[in-house]
Amino acid sequence: MATLTHPTRLKTTLFGGAxxxxxxxxxxxxxxxxxxxxSGPSIAVVGVTGAVGQEFLSVLHDRDFPYRSIKxxxxxxxxxxxxxxEGQNYVVEELTRDSFDGVEIALFxxxxxxxxxxxxxxxxxxxxxxxxxxxxxxxxxxxxxxPEVNPEAMEGIKAGKGKGALxxxxxxxxxxxxxxxxxxxxxxxxKRMVVxxxxxxxxxxxxxxxELELQTHEVLEGKPxxxxxFQRQYAxxxxxxxxxxxxxxxxxxEMKLVKETRKIWNDxxxxxxxxCIRVPVMRAHAESVNLEFEKPLDEDTARDILKKAPGxxxxxxxxxxxxxxxxxxxxxxxVAVGRIRRDVSQEGNYGLDIFVCGDQIRKGAALNAxxxxxxxx
Amino acid sequence: MATLTHPTRLKTTLFGGAxxxxxxxxxxxxxxxxxxxxSGPSIAVVGVTGAVGQEFLSVLHDRDFPYRSIKxxxxxxxxxxxxxxEGQNYVVEELTRDSFDGVEIALFxxxxxxxxxxxxxxxxxxxxxxxxxxxxxxxxxxxxxxPEVNPEAMEGIKAGKGKGALxxxxxxxxxxxxxxxxxxxxxxxxKRMVVxxxxxxxxxxxxxxxELELQTHEVLEGKPxxxxxFQRQYAxxxxxxxxxxxxxxxxxxEMKLVKETRKIWNDxxxxxxxxCIRVPVMRAHAESVNLEFEKPLDEDTARDILKKAPGxxxxxxxxxxxxxxxxxxxxxxxVAVGRIRRDVSQEGNYGLDIFVCGDQIRKGAALNAxxxxxxxx
Numbered sequence: 001m002a003t004l005t006h007p008t009r010l011k012t013t014l015f016g017g018a019x020x021x022x023x024x025x026x027x028x029x030x031x032x033x034x035x036x037x038x039s040g041p042s043i044a045v046v047g048v049t050g051a052v053g054q055e056f057l058s059v060l061h062d063r064d065f066p067y068r069s070i071k072x073x074x075x076x077x078x079x080x081x082x083x084x085x086e087g088q089n090y091v092v093e094e095l096t097r098d099s100f101d102g103v104e105i106a107l108f109x110x111x112x113x114x115x116x117x118x119x120x121x122x123x124x125x126x127x128x129x130x131x132x133x134x135x136x137x138x139x140x141x142x143x144x145x146x147p148e149v150n151p152e153a154m155e156g157i158k159a160g161k162g163k164g165a166l167x168x169x170x171x172x173x174x175x176x177x178x179x180x181x182x183x184x185x186x187x188x189x190x191k192r193m194v195v196x197x198x199x200x201x202x203x204x205x206x207x208x209x210x211e212l213e214l215q216t217h218e219v220l221e222g223k224p225x226x227x228x229x230f231q232r233q234y235a236x237x238x239x240x241x242x243x244x245x246x247x248x249x250x251x252x253x254e255m256k257l258v259k260e261t262r263k264i265w266n267d268x269x270x271x272x273x274x275x276c277i278r279v280p281v282m283r284a285h286a287e288s289v290n291l292e293f294e295k296p297l298d299e300d301t302a303r304d305i306l307k308k309a310p311g312x313x314x315x316x317x318x319x320x321x322x323x324x325x326x327x328x329x330x331x332x333x334x335v336a337v338g339r340i341r342r343d344v345s346q347e348g349n350y351g352l353d354i355f356v357c358g359d360q361i362r363k364g365a366a367l368n369a370x371x372x373x374x375x376x377x
Numbered sequence: 378m379a380t381l382t383h384p385t386r387l388k389t390t391l392f393g394g395a396x397x398x399x400x401x402x403x404x405x406x407x408x409x410x411x412x413x414x415x416s417g418p419s420i421a422v423v424g425v426t427g428a429v430g431q432e433f434l435s436v437l438h439d440r441d442f443p444y445r446s447i448k449x450x451x452x453x454x455x456x457x458x459x460x461x462x463e464g465q466n467y468v469v470e471e472l473t474r475d476s477f478d479g480v481e482i483a484l485f486x487x488x489x490x491x492x493x494x495x496x497x498x499x500x501x502x503x504x505x506x507x508x509x510x511x512x513x514x515x516x517x518x519x520x521x522x523x524p525e526v527n528p529e530a531m532e533g534i535k536a537g538k539g540k541g542a543l544x545x546x547x548x549x550x551x552x553x554x555x556x557x558x559x560x561x562x563x564x565x566x567x568k569r570m571v572v573x574x575x576x577x578x579x580x581x582x583x584x585x586x587x588e589l590e591l592q593t594h595e596v597l598e599g600k601p602x603x604x605x606x607f608q609r610q611y612a613x614x615x616x617x618x619x620x621x622x623x624x625x626x627x628x629x630x631e632m633k634l635v636k637e638t639r640k641i642w643n644d645x646x647x648x649x650x651x652x653c654i655r656v657p658v659m660r661a662h663a664e665s666v667n668l669e670f671e672k673p674l675d676e677d678t679a680r681d682i683l684k685k686a687p688g689x690x691x692x693x694x695x696x697x698x699x700x701x702x703x704x705x706x707x708x709x710x711x712v713a714v715g716r717i718r719r720d721v722s723q724e725g726n727y728g729l730d731i732f733v734c735g736d737q738i739r740k741g742a743a744l745n746a747x748x749x750x751x752x753x754x
Contacts, residue, residue: 004550143396192722196573196665198615216593225614233520236659239617240716240732245695249676257411258721271722273729277575279656282613288573288652290667299626302465318622327614339617341626345648353652357615 027335037211040066041377044103044127046095046118047110049078051206052132055366056107057085065370066377073099074110100125103374108132110367123164128157128376130369132165134252137168144168144263147371148311149182153264154375167372170264171256172364173197173276177287179335179363180356184307185265188297192271192281195257198279198286198328199241202360204229207283216280234280244362251276284326285364286357296349301344306337311363316340324357332359333367417443418754421480423472423495423503423710424487426455428701429509432743433484434462442747443754450476452487463514477502484749485509486742500541505534505753507544511629514545514637518703521545521640523552524748525688526559530641544584544749547641548633549741550574550653554616554664555641556712556740557733558687562642565674569648572634575663577642577703580738583604584661595658611657616651628653662704662741663734673726683714688740693717701734709736 006295019050035074043065047053053074060067072083072090079094093099095114100106100122108115109132116135123129136142141154145167158166170178177195184190201212208229215235232239250258254274261272279286307314315324318340324336335358343351358364420442422746424430430451436446449467456471464730468478473493477483477499485492486509495511500506513519520530522544534542554572561567578589579647585606592602592612602610620629627635631651637647638675656663684691692701701713712735720728735741 020594057467117511135710136649149688169695187516192669194571196652198575200658213597217597220590220594220597231698232705236657238658238663239701239702240700242698245698246723249695249716250721250737251698273667273720273722273728273730274727275573275716275732277665277732279575279615280613280658281615286615288654288665289654290571292651318626321617321622321628322607323617325616327610339626339652343650344625345571345650351650353650354651355654367428 004026008353010110010341017117023057033041034042034339039297040068041104042102043373044071044073044099044106046073046099046106046108048072049074049081049113050109051202051361052365055361056109056370057083057114059370061086062312063370063374065374071099071103072324076212097121100127101179105376107369107373109369119166121289123166124267126162126164128165130169130372132365134171134215134256135168136329137170138360139168140265142166142168142194144170144246144260145372146170146178146264146365146368147375148306148309149178150266151265151375152259154372169372170260170371171253172203172358173199173253173274173285173287174257174260174359175302175368176285176335176356176358176365177257178261178345179290179309179358180228180306180337180354181289181291182265183305183312184291184293184297184352186303187301188272188293189307190291191294192292193261193273194290195272196255196288197241197274197276198281198288198326199253199276200281200284200285200360201234202282203285204242206277212280212282213282219300226345230278234278234282235353237281238277239348241278243276252273270345279344281326282330283361284330284357286324286326289356290343291352291354293350293352297352298349299340299352302352302354303340311335313339314340322353326357329359331362333363398722399570401655409412410648417445418481419446419479420454420750421443421448421450421476423450423483423485423491423753425469426451427486428579428586428738429486429610429742432738433747434487436699436739436743436747438463440747442751445512448476448480452491460661465697474495474498474748480504482507482588482690482753484746484750486746489738496543500543503539503541505542505544507546508747509546509742509746511548511633512545512735513638514547514633515664516543516545519543519545521637522749523547523555523559523745524752525639525686526555527641527643528752530626533750546746546749547637548577548630549580549735549737550630550662550740551634551637551641552745553733553737554634554666554713554734555638556688556735557683557714558668559642560689561668561670561674561679564678564682565670565672567647567668568671569669570638570650572649572651573666574618574630574651575656575658575665575703576653577656577660577662577737578611578628579660580662580741581619581655583695589659607655611655613657615654615656618655620653627651637728643704658703659707660709660738661736662702663703663732663733665721666731668729668731669723670727670729674729676717676729677725679731680717683717688712689714690718691715700732703734706734706736706750708739710740712740
């Protein structure tokens with residue numbers, strides 16, 4: 001039985017027969033064309049051996065992100081591992097208080113407790129931290145940014161050139177939802193959103209992806225399933241998101257969607273409810289989103305708005321039943337939107353239903369963080 | 378590579394390591410205790426070789442349904458196959474115009490076109506047809522029945538003893554949703570429901586279940602996937618429900634939820650919207666349901682109401698993150714409800730979010746039909 005030991009093998013093994021749509025070319029403001037190792041900032045990747053850490057490298061490469069030097073940082077456990085990147089070999093260094101000397105931009109994805117401990121240390125040394133954890137997202141004064149959605153939130157930091165600062169990358173579900181909802185919200189203010197998610201294994205890290213694959217082998221062979229990451233069978237099953245359930249009955253993942261949307265949209269009044277579910281899919285999330293608007297927005301206008309939105313691709317062919325799927329957006333930058341239709345449960349054109357898919361590791365994490373870093377160049 | 382050729386093997390292969398909750402004992406009005414082959418009606422099962430047809434037999438047996446004789450009917454292609462049931466061997470007979478002579482109750486699950494052709498023929502011969510297809514569901518004068526929800530819809534047929542009649546079994550998603558929503562609706566009228574489904578392979582039949590399993594083998598082995606039932610990869614993926622998309626942008630499955638709810642609740646005003654998605658799960662559906670009520674209904678009252686509801690089991694343990702999963706309800710009669718919480722996007726106690734799981738083949742199809750038949754005894 002072949003088991004996977006590295007998330008990059010999942011890409012080839014688990015996306016075998018997928019139809020891969022042609023990615024929309026995106027010559028937008030975030031595309032950096034040069035890759036001069038002499039001219040860019042000095043950067044660091046914290047948590048470089050994790051699923052998102054590896055994707056940071058992949059995205060930095062794909063986007064020709066310019067850097068003068070790059071540090072590969074991780075926990076003591078991973079220190080000493082070798083990483084090859086853009087023709088150079090690096091040794092993963094242990095993350096310490098002194099790691100950030102001379103580092104201008106650090107991309108963090110090593111979990112909330114590492115961010116809480118080392119984020120402020122890095123800022124003190126003058127580093128701008130783009131943090132993928134939830135540690136600082138709701139903290140006043142820390143911008144929570146999706147570059148296509150609220151680039152204006154970065155202005156204070158761009159003005160304070162050379163100073164250290166924290167910038168938070170929103171939660172994957174929030175990014176993917178708002179990539180689709182924001183262009184519509186700009187046209188006809190969203191009053192209320194009801195979101196149900198179909199979340200991939202990758203959100204729980206590379207080990208969860210491996211567990212899903214291992215369990216699937218086990219189930220097909222009639223063996224008992226190995227449950228190390230989740231407390232229940234994941235293969236051929238689904239379950240309520242594994243984050244802690246809060247006193248109000250929502251889990252943390254759901255409340256991120258509720259609260260982060262308010263902060264990103266700078267709108268305390270927007271009403272959001274969410275039900276977050278893990279499904280046996282590898283690395284892209286899907287979301288069913290019901291929207292209530294203040295002003296009418298018909299489905300044709302909505303489709304036109306979404307077709308023009310940067311970072312969004314519309315897949316909405318009713319006649320051939322062709323709509324977004326997680327597999328199609330896997331390893332892709334764009335968030336795909338389809339099933340765009342007038343909500344028959346609301347009066348006139350005050351409601352829409354849409355279905356959104358986005359790569360959790362890429363736009364839901366690494367790509368968005370690198371886009372933020374690009375805004376600092 | 379072991380491939381499955383019969384859906385019953387899926388039960389043991391694909392539900393291997395599942396936690397199986399203790400089923401709630403149900404000494405309700407539909408429990409029939411005798412199984413006297415001399416005293417019951419003469420019955421027929423139409424489409425006996427399909428996934429639901431096989432489950433009809435399993436449910437008839439489990440519930441000691443009394444019958445004087447039983448006919449196993451299917452298409453010409455399946456005629457001649459042998460079926461063993463309750464210690465007797467039967468040969469599957471080809472369905473013809475003369476199949477219903479002397480048959481008092483026929484359980485149909487052979488697709489809409491077979492129902493449309495042979496349902497009226499059976500009724501003419503005096504047979505009461507309980508039809509699992511969508512052929513007659515919205516037809517005036519045909520009761521659309523979930524026994525726990527609207528038993529009163531059967532009264533006309535029970536009064537017309539001895540006469541042939543059509544009774545429609547609702548769509549699986551509708552049954553599972555309304556099993557949970559109706560007890561709440563009776564307390565504080567539901568004004569609007571926003572439903573997102575997570576639907577299993579079984580809804581597309583035994584061949585779809587086999588395709589999901591075969592594809593999963595193929596993906597794990599890095600081979601191209603076999604797409605015969607669906608036009609896209611199903612393993613480690615999900616997609617918008619494969620039913621036809623109507624001019625209003627909803628697919629047929631979604632409009633069943635919208636329209637059948639109105640008929641079953643006898644409430645033309647209830648607003649429903651739905652997004653129906655197929656997920657790589659074998660035989661039980663899940664549904665995320667957002668409810669808006671006319672009168673306040675707090676979550677504790679809702680939980681108490683659901684705990685007392687027949688055919689419903691509440692699994693709602695926030696501290697251990699234990700909520701319903703499709704695997705847990707597979708091969709079970711009860712519909713499981715959890716994630717019961719006040720909707721933070723609505724004022725006061727006018728909204729609730731719930732998560733529902735139910736076995737698509739059992740309560741979503743065969744069990745509900747047999748329960749209807751029991752009401753005729």
